[in-house]
Amino acid sequence: MILMNDFRAESAEVQAAMLQGVQRVLSSGWYVLGEEGRRFEQAWAARCGMAEGVGVGNGLDALEIGLRVLGIGPGDEVITTPMTAFATVLAVQRAGAIPVLADIDPRTGLLDPVSVKRCLSPRTRAVLLVHLYGQLHAPGEWQALCRTQGLYLLEDCAQSHLARWDGQSAGSFGEFGAYSFYPTKNLGAAGDAGMLVLHDPQMAERARCLRNYGQSERYHHPELGMNSRLDEMQAALLLARLPFLAHWTARRQAIAARYRAELQQSAVRLLAAPAQGQSESHVYHLFVIACAQRATLQAHLTAAGVQTLCHYPVPVHQQPPATDWPRDPAGLLHAERHAAQCLSLPCHPGLSDGEVERVIAAVNAFCG
DSSP, rough: OOSSSSGGOOOOHHOOOHHHHHHHHHHHTTOBBBHHHHHHHHHHHHHHHHHEEEEOOOOOHHHHHHHHHTTTTTTTTEEEEESTTTHHHHHOOOOOHHEOOOOOOOSHHHHHHHHHHHOOOOTTTEEEOOOOOGOOOHHHHHHEEEEEEEEOOEETTTTOOOETTEEEEEEESSSSEEEETTSSSSSSSOOOOOOEEEEEEEHEEEEEEEETOOOOOOTTTTSSOOBOOOHHHHHHHHHHHGGGHHHHHHHHHHHHHHHHHOOOOOEEOOOOOOOOOGGGOOOOEEEEETTHHHHHHHHHHHTTTTTOOOOOOSSSGGSGTTTTTBBOOOHHHHHHHHHHHHEEOOOTTTTTHHHHHHHHHHHHHOOO
């Protein structure tokens, strides 16, 4: 079976680097908020072109802490997409704010600015972009919209590691970028991990306070915080894996280029390619197609030895806790249609050329 993710396919060189990182931590005797974490915070913030990085327990916590640092909470509205992992909206709700759901652009699956404008209200404080599937698209338009409306622009970068637009990294266009390093991400740990990247050192200091019980210094708690600290083991593993990320990203992009060139589109639809001159804007955390006969296609691919997944088959507004949340008054029809048809093909960097050819052949056999 060709898997969506296959960690066993990683090279001996990667495994050896990770084991060295583990050994460093065990030898140090320091497991939380130590040197490994500080080194990874600095390294990842630098990769993102940001002044500060604050390591936290996971991507959801990164979003929640970022919202709290900005003072977004009870009574405030944050406009975002229903086509995302539930963690995005859960972070808004946990901060005490209200998620407001706008529709997507069916060509990309990304948030639609026209729909966002219909969702604006006097209580709107921010627009939370989700760089879905690894796509960074037209950030300048979002900056202009938020500037005109007096709103914060926020970025959920859980799927967009190393994505760039005009040479500028995902996470650096708004007030903050929130990253997840869950194992399946383009840069993944061996467990949960996350980071908030910020421009402002004072905001970063408050984020560090919030992640550690609201503690400004030992035993002094000026505010109520949470327990969300990037542990030393995961930081060391991420430091070990970071030098390989550019190569892995290039491999994902090469696989995606073959899919775009060779997949027949009589029964499936490909999402829009990156804008002209912006090849670095899509890092293909997922390669997603749409098919009106998704269940039949998925069964066909399984029989052909190709694993697939749906990201995400139930949009946020159809989840039981979210049915009463505000949304675009014109409806969320594009999101609903996309959720019913989207299917993710294997696109991880461990795929061999032969496996890529097998995926293409299996999809094309269905299309034929």
